[in-house]
Amino acid sequence: MNRYILCQHCGGRINSADNLVTAFVIFSVVPYHRRCYSHALQGCQAVVVSNRPVNSVMGTAGAALGLALAIAIFLGISPFQGGMRLALGAAVMAAPIARIYSYLAYERHLDPD
Numbered sequence: 001m002n003r004y005i006l007c008q009h010c011g012g013r014i015n016s017a018d019n020l021v022t023a024f025v026i027f028s029v030v031p032y033h034r035r036c037y038s039h040a041l042q043g044c045q046a047v048v049v050s051n052r053p054v055n056s057v058m059g060t061a062g063a064a065l066g067l068a069l070a071i072a073i074f075l076g077i078s079p080f081q082g083g084m085r086l087a088l089g090a091a092v093m094a095a096p097i098a099r100i101y102s103y104l105a106y107e108r109h110l111d112p113d
């Protein structure tokens with residue numbers, strides 16, 4: 001079930017999961033070639049492109065930590081109450097949602113080699 005994944009920087013097709021880097025850009029997750037991601041970080045896009053790829057080991061670890069924090073916050077294990085608790089819970093859910101979106105929208109459509 002392959003589908004065309006196009007690089008946000010050069011517009012070229014990304015053929016394998018090993019060559020894919022997904023990054024959080026403003027309020028979306030976008031795909032890059034590995035080399036294009038480093039070019040984007042060095043160029044004028046560096047202001048809006050996160051410097052931690054969503055589909056990296058650290059991105060996955062951050063998503064797992066965010067999910068654990070969100071569960072703790074929503075269960076009431078935090079010093080915050082009411083609207084502040086909901087806002088904080090929603091904020092820490094951004095990383096897990098971005099990680100899941102990265103997998104569903106891009107990674108699962110590419111072969112690993």
Ligand SMILES: [Zn+2]
Pocket residue numbers: 007008009010011012032033036
């Ligand atoms: Zn590219």
